[in-house]
Amino acid sequence: MEGFRIPVGTWVAEGIDWIRDNLRGVLDVIAFLARWMVESLTDVLLAAPIAGVIVVAALLGWLVRSWQLALGTAVSFVFVLAMGQWVTTMQTLALVLVATAIAVAIGIPVGIWSARNPRVRSVVKPVLDFMQTMPALVYLIPAIVFFSIGVVPGLVATVIFALPPGVRFAELGIRGVDSETVEAGQAFGATPGQILRGIQLPLAMPTIMAGVNQVIMLALSMAVIAGMAGADGLGKEVVQALSTVNLAKGVEAGLSVVIIAVFLDRMTAALGTPGEHPSSLLGLLARRRSAAARSAASGSSSDAREAARV
Amino acid sequence: MTALPPALEARNLFKVFGRNPQKAVQRLKAGESRTDVADAGTAAVIDASFDVAEGEIFVIMGLSGSGKSTIIRMLNGLHDATAGSVLVHGEPVTGTTASKLRGLRRDRVSMVFQHFALLPHRTVAENVAYPLELRGTAKAERLARAEEILTLVGLEGWGDKPPSALSGGMQQRVGIARALAADPDVLLMDEAFSALDPLIRREMQEQLLSLQQKLQKTIVFITHDLNEAMFLGDRIAVMRDGRIVQIGTPEDILTDPANDYVEQFVQDVDRARVLTAANVMERPRPVVSSSAGPRTALRQMRDAYMSAAYVTGRDRTLRGIVSDRDAVKLVRAGTTSLESVLKPVPQSVREDEVLMNLFVPAVESQLPLAVVDAEGRLTGVIPRVTLLAALGPAHSATSEIPLPPQPVSAEVIDRILETSPDADGVSADDVEVVR
Numbered sequence: 152m153e154g155f156r157i158p159v160g161t162w163v164a165e166g167i168d169w170i171r172d173n174l175r176g177v178l179d180v181i182a183f184l185a186r187w188m189v190e191s192l193t194d195v196l197l198a199a200p201i202a203g204v205i206v207v208a209a210l211l212g213w214l215v216r217s218w219q220l221a222l223g224t225a226v227s228f229v230f231v232l233a234m235g236q237w238v239t240t241m242q243t244l245a246l247v248l249v250a251t252a253i254a255v256a257i258g259i260p261v262g263i264w265s266a267r268n269p270r271v272r273s274v275v276k277p278v279l280d281f282m283q284t285m286p287a288l289v290y291l292i293p294a295i296v297f298f299s300i301g302v303v304p305g306l307v308a309t310v311i312f313a314l315p316p317g318v319r320f321a322e323l324g325i326r327g328v329d330s331e332t333v334e335a336g337q338a339f340g341a342t343p344g345q346i347l348r349g350i351q352l353p354l355a356m357p358t359i360m361a362g363v364n365q366v367i368m369l370a371l372s373m374a375v376i377a378g379m380a381g382a383d384g385l386g387k388e389v390v391q392a393l394s395t396v397n398l399a400k401g402v403e404a405g406l407s408v409v410i411i412a413v414f415l416d417r418m419t420a421a422l423g424t425p426g427e428h429p430s431s432l433l434g435l436l437a438r439r440r441s442a443a444a445r446s447a448a449s450g451s452s453s454d455a456r457e458a459a460r461v
Numbered sequence: 462m463t464a465l466p467p468a469l470e471a472r473n474l475f476k477v478f479g480r481n482p483q484k485a486v487q488r489l490k491a492g493e494s495r496t497d498v499a500d501a502g503t504a505a506v507i508d509a510s511f512d513v514a515e516g517e518i519f520v521i522m523g524l525s526g527s528g529k530s531t532i533i534r535m536l537n538g539l540h541d542a543t544a545g546s547v548l549v550h551g552e553p554v555t556g557t558t559a560s561k562l563r564g565l566r567r568d569r570v571s572m573v574f575q576h577f578a579l580l581p582h583r584t585v586a587e588n589v590a591y592p593l594e595l596r597g598t599a600k601a602e603r604l605a606r607a608e609e610i611l612t613l614v615g616l617e618g619w620g621d622k623p624p625s626a627l628s629g630g631m632q633q634r635v636g637i638a639r640a641l642a643a644d645p646d647v648l649l650m651d652e653a654f655s656a657l658d659p660l661i662r663r664e665m666q667e668q669l670l671s672l673q674q675k676l677q678k679t680i681v682f683i684t685h686d687l688n689e690a691m692f693l694g695d696r697i698a699v700m701r702d703g704r705i706v707q708i709g710t711p712e713d714i715l716t717d718p719a720n721d722y723v724e725q726f727v728q729d730v731d732r733a734r735v736l737t738a739a740n741v742m743e744r745p746r747p748v749v750s751s752s753a754g755p756r757t758a759l760r761q762m763r764d765a766y767m768s769a770a771y772v773t774g775r776d777r778t779l780r781g782i783v784s785d786r787d788a789v790k791l792v793r794a795g796t797t798s799l800e801s802v803l804k805p806v807p808q809s810v811r812e813d814e815v816l817m818n819l820f821v822p823a824v825e826s827q828l829p830l831a832v833v834d835a836e837g838r839l840t841g842v843i844p845r846v847t848l849l850a851a852l853g854p855a856h857s858a859t860s861e862i863p864l865p866p867q868p869v870s871a872e873v874i875d876r877i878l879e880t881s882p883d884a885d886g887v888s889a890d891d892v893e894v895v896r
Contacts, residue, residue: 335578337539339592339643341569349591354581441621 167293178297185249185303192245193383201232204241214432216421226409232338236407243374243384244411246302250370255277255363261348262321262362270320279315282344287373291380305377305386313370318348320362324355336389360423367415375408465525466551467512467535468679469519469647474545476506476531482543495702502619505531507703509545513647516677522690522699529683532700533649537570539560553864567596571640577632577653579624585635586611586620592643603642611636613672630661637669638893641676650682654689666692687726691735698724705834712740732852739812741851742832742841748773751780755799758783766867771806772799777838779831781805809833812840816851823848868872 171178196204205228212220231240265272290311295305328351336346351357385404392401395449421428428434478486479502488498495504497853513519534540536547538554547554549569554562578587586607587594593603604620611617614634624632633653640648650831654662666689671679684690690697691711698708699719707719715735718724721739747761747770755895762770762785769784781803791802808822823830829842 168590329576331574331576331578332580335572335574335580336540338537338566338572338574338649339595339639340563340565341595342563345595354580363799 158264167296171297180300181307182303182460184307185298186301188249189245189302189306193242193251196241196245197238200271201237205229205232206339212414212418215418215425216428217430220417222419224414227414231407231410233402234407236388236403239383239385239388239404239412240407242382243371243386243408246306246309246374246382246384247251247370247415248409250306250313250374251363251367253306254313254317254366254370257310258320258362258366259359262318262323262359263325263351265318266322266325268341275318275322279318282311283315287376288379291376295380300381302377304380305374305382309370309373309377312373313366314371316365317362320365321355321359327352328354334353347388357423360419363415364419364423367419368412371408371412373414385444399426465516468515468517468550469513469681470546470548470696471509471511471532471536472546472548474506474509474532474535474547475503475504475543476528476535476540477504477543478760479503486544493839504703506535508882509700509703509705511698511705511708513681515679518673518680518682518693520682520684520690520694520697521700521705522684522687522697524685524696526702527700528703529685529700530651533651534574536647537566539574567592567643569645570647570649571645573633573636573640573648573650573653575656577624577629577636577656579632579635579639581624583624584621585616585624585627588624588635589620589638589642591639596643606642607638607887610642610886611635613641613675614638615668628661629657630665633657633665634668637672641678646679648678648680650680652683652685655684655686669693687730688734691730699726711735714736716740718793733817734815736761736816736851737811737812738814738816738830738832738843739840740848741816742812742843743829745771745831745839745842745845746829747771748839749783749799749801750775751799753799754797755783755788758788759785759792762788767828771828771831771839771842772803773839779806779809779833779837779839782807782828809839810843811835816848819843819848866878 192316206224206230209221212224231237247431261271261275265275287308290308291304294307298304298307303378323457332350332354333346336350374382374384375386375389378384378390380389381387388404389401389408391397421431425431425433429438470697475486475489477489477498477512479485481501485498485501485504488501488731489504489507491494495507498504503807507527509532511519517804521529521532531540531637536549536554538547538557542555545555548607549565552565552569554565554570557565579585580591585593586604589607589610590598590603593606598606608617608620611620614633616634616638619627619631619635624635627635633656636653640650654665669680679707682690684693691714694711696708696710697714698705699714700706700724701722707714707723708720709717712735714723715727715730715732718727747758747765747767749761749770751756751772751774758770758772762768769782770787772783774778775781783802784804785798788799789801793798808826810819810822812834819830823845824845829844831839832841832843832849834840856887
């Protein structure tokens with residue numbers, strides 16, 4: 152077996168080089184857009200008054216879940232500020248949000264497509280398996296080859312790494328919608344688009360939101376690794392702490408990651424199950440609206456009696 | 462009913478799932494059986510043809526796996542037919558474009574599902590309005606229409622509730638309301654009441670019939686429950702292994718099953734609730750015309766071994782009864798008209814009364830129970846024996862039922878008992894038995 156060697160790595164590297172040399176224009180556009188999105192969101196988060204950002208985050212927590220989440224958010228964000236990690240945290244938050252937005256924008260349509268078309272599914276599934284099992288750091292190498300170091304390769308690697316659960320959950324959610332309900336849409340003459348918008352997406356929404364939640368969590372874990380590629384943020388702090396064996400800095404950056412993770416997780420989990428959070432502002436509004444509708448409808452008490460009988 | 466063109470026509474429908482459906486259909490047409498063609502595909506429906514008339518409830522009945530759910534889905538194109546054609550009021554469902562098919566489903570054919578298939582994220586009223594929404598009806602108009610239909614099915618005031626707040630029976634009423642919202646010509650009901658518990662099911666069946674009286678839709682109803690089929694169906698198609706084995710009225714199926722399978726199937730039907738007086742009645746006897754005299758009446762009664770006879774007018778309307786004693790008196794008095802002794806008929810029943818409701822009148826009636834049509838004409842009579850025989854499985858409406866032999870008259874028995882003293886053997890036998 153001496154000398155038996157299939158140079159797969161070399162082939163891929165050559166392929167990557169070829170793309171870099173020949174698709175320069177495409178890569179430049181991607182790089183420009185990615186940098187522009189992350190940097191403008193970072194600028195917005197950092198330009199706003201710190202207190203304002205904290206209040207908005209807390210209010211969002213109350214809107215979708217509860218005042219407890221709002222309070223917890225305010226306290227933990229102040230804690231981040233007190234650890235001196237505000238700027239890096241906002242940079243990471245911006246990177247995670249942009250990466251999530253891109254991963255969701257790609258992942259959900261692909262998931263829907265593969266739920267509706269078995270042939271697409273048979274192609275997508277092995278690709279997803281590959282993406283999830285390939286060690287995440289490996290993505291960084293071609294990303295750096297394409298975009299050199301900085302925030303762009305970090306973002307690209309993060310998107311690739313965070314994409315699979317978005318696709319998988321969307322597909323699972325759409326396919327899990329009761330087939331008779333979909334059939335009902337067909338039987339009443341709905342177009343495939345009307346069935347998707349009116350029946351499949353609303354009924355699959357809790358599952359799809361669980362997928363978005365997973366995308367965010369993966370994006371956050373990858374955003375730290377993206378620090379190695381030179382993306383500004385908590386990841387860079389962690390990498391620096393590691394290389395200088397600075398435990399204090401590492402712990403503070405790590406705690407900040409945990410705080411954003413908890414905040415984003417609770418928010419998206421609540422978005423996926425809006426009915427289970429009666430004390431949220433949205434829940435209060437919905438109840439007030441239905442109470443108004445009830446008082447408008449007459450004779451509801453006799454109906455209730457009939458319900459008890461039936 | 463047959464004068465109108467059919468609302469729905471199915472011609473030689475085939476549905477084969479599998480690798481080579483067309484080949485399987487060819488082989489089935491050539492006479493091979495369902496199991497013979499199993500290598501080419503699973504034949505769910507084989508050569509099914511039927512017409513459904515305007516305003517008719519057509520029930521397709523069969524056990525699970527008999528192909529009935531596949532057939533109903535071919536009627537609105539949810540399943541493509543492998544071969545054959547379906548026409549709804551002359552418009553083809555098979556071999557048409559997707560958009561024409563959607564138009565047909567929006568405007569002409571709607572469906573009610575076994576597990577209701579309501580949209581859980583919409584309120585009851587929004588569910589009912591869904592078909593109208595697909596048609597592009599304005600919101601206010603479609604919700605007003607939804608409220609109207611909900612009132613029709615007895616759910617007024619429930620419009621703003623989510624479907625999950627309703628019981629199963631109420632949810633299915635929403636399902637029916639939704640199917641009626643677009644005012645379709647044809648309603649397809651796929652095991653619509655099978656998921657409901659028996660009491661509610663009965664209630665829903667009755668409600669469907671009363672709705673049908675008002676609306677006169679053409680309904681194709683799928684069920685595996687023969688009693689339900691018999692109760693609802695104007696006509697029933699019995700399916701087995703993908704083929705329709707018999708199409709007929711409930712009475713046809715019950716009294717004249719096409720083969721052993723149907724016969725086995727109908728064995729446990731509650732005949733008393735399905736068969737009507739018209740199905741079991743016999744030629745009226747004894748009957749005398751009101752213009753006939755008492756002598757004719759007496760002769761009729763003697764021939765029929767009856768103590769009274771029905772009297773009908775010239776147009777066969779039931780006028781009353783005359784008893785043998787009264788007729789004898791009239792003969793003795795030399796009167797020729799029966800009019801003076803006519804008594805009102807104590808019990809008569811309409812032709813469409815089910816047997817269940819005939820038992821008490823039959824017991825109370827002195828004569829075989831009189832059956833009259835809508836104009837009050839005497840169309841037949843039902844002796845009690847006939848009523849009993851009709852409940853048995855082997856009953857055929859055409860055969861004569863032998864009368865029980867007349868008992869030896871009491872005088873004769875008394876005379877024999879007096880002249881020949883008791884044989885000891887008889888009492889000894891009795892003692893044996895007791896011991």
